[in-house]
């Protein structure tokens with residue numbers, strides 16, 4: 550495609566958002582989209598230029614929200630804006646603008662006690678061995694990256710056994726096992742809830758990873774149903790970005806610089 554044609558198409562996609570910001574929504578992933586991926590999640594930071602731009606957008610748009618795998622209060626701290634909503638824990642918890650406490654999706658509420666039980670057991674049994682037990686609100690994670698392999702295996706076995714007994718589900722990553730209620734939520738259900746509550750005519754989602762595809766697909770479904778009149782799925786390209794993120798997006802931007810430029814172009 551020649552560059553001017555690309556520019557025209559991009560402008561056409563973004564025009565309605567900019568000129569009708571009061572009926573438009575901007576939803577975005579955080580890590581890898583607004584903040585660079587760092588070796589530990591605690592080091593991640595949203596660059597000042599992106600934060601400032603988002604702050605301007607939040608004043609003009611009907612809805613601006615962060616949608617993340619992180620706990621929502623952590624997502625808010627990372628972005629640094631209190632006046633937008635954060636749907637965290639992969640769709641389990643919503644922290645509304647200016648509120649101090651997140652609300653758990655109703656289907657997950659009955660699992661609070663059981664999550665607490667598992668977390669306490671893990672603290673008693675696994676923390677003394679060197680594992681790090683992370684309280685993620687309605688979810689929990691046991692990190693064993695920095696302990697001997699046999700301790701890691703013990704962590705996985707322990708968490709899986711108790712999760713099964715308590716009717717909770719686990720997901721294993723590299724050096725971590727996560728536990729959460731057996732509730733069908735993801736970034737797609739999170740986007741749907743935010744959009745149905747706010748009622749925008751058009752919505753955009755920015756993301757860089759496979760979990761963001763659920764959001765892309767939810768937006769596409771809402772367009773098909775007629776809930777939305779226009780959707781724009783923005784894939785953030787860069788090293789290690791999964792192929793589907795690019796192939797399922799309407800627009801691809803390069804890295805955080807590309808995200809910043811796009812967000813600036815959305816300012817009315």
Ligand SMILES: [Mg+2]
Nearest residue numbers: 578580581758
């Ligand atoms: Mg991401």
